[in-house]
Amino acid sequence: MIKTFVVRGWNSGINTFFILMRVMIPVYILITVVRHTPLLGWLSEIFQPAMAFFGLPGEAVMVLILGQGINIYAAVGAISGLEMGVREITILGGMLTISHSLPMETMVIRQARVPVKGLLFIRVGLSLLSGVILNLLL
């Protein structure tokens, strides 16, 4: 009996592995190439003034962009390079735990045949709103 379960698990594991790879490889290549272009820098310049809504210094924009576009590790790496207090880091943490790794996670959810447009909109919207709320509360 256990053999059947192991075989079944192996098969669905291999299946999932290939589904994930099909999604992750293009996203990973895209992200790596974009990271070597000035695109993220331009985005930072555009959105820098908006950081005031969240009570964050202008440089924090890069943390948000890295977190949303790449992943939490990239964002946390960027935080360690900036001088910020508990309050600012908690606001960034709140915004980024709610919404992060958007290209990767959105594509993965899509594989489960769940419509993602609305989810993406809700997620990003609530992340921004959370920044404003945490700035008022903390």
Added chain:
Amino acid sequence: MEFVGTIFGEIIWGLGEMAIKIFLIIIPLMIGLEILKGYGILEKLTRPLAPFLQRFDLSPAAGVPFLIGQFLGLSYGAGVLIQSSREGKVSPHEMWLVCLFLSLCHSLFEDTLLFVAVGANFFVLVGFRLALAIGVTLLFSRVLLPRRVN
């Protein structure tokens, strides 16, 4: 040219590392899950969740993708999300609600601890995220997108 070569190398190494890591996690995970499922243990584990899920108008079957996604995150939990959706035990409407909750709140402790490590407040992050996910999922399941009554 050297620049292109650097990116190319970075992509190859990065992808290789990612593929190996995912393979090593996903295979034992899916085998373990099938064993738990086969002996009916997974059902027992998700049963206590039923009253919680019911508040979001979710059936007990939605507990499996919910629990796995919550603890393993969206990528490693993807196999279970995909399976649940294909098997049809969980309706598309329920899958959307599960994914709404999970996209706002998954790997709760792991994600939070990464920020705590660089100085964030643990309790604020966990409390805020959990409250937001519960509140928003309730709002959508009860008010904005309730299941149509036949």
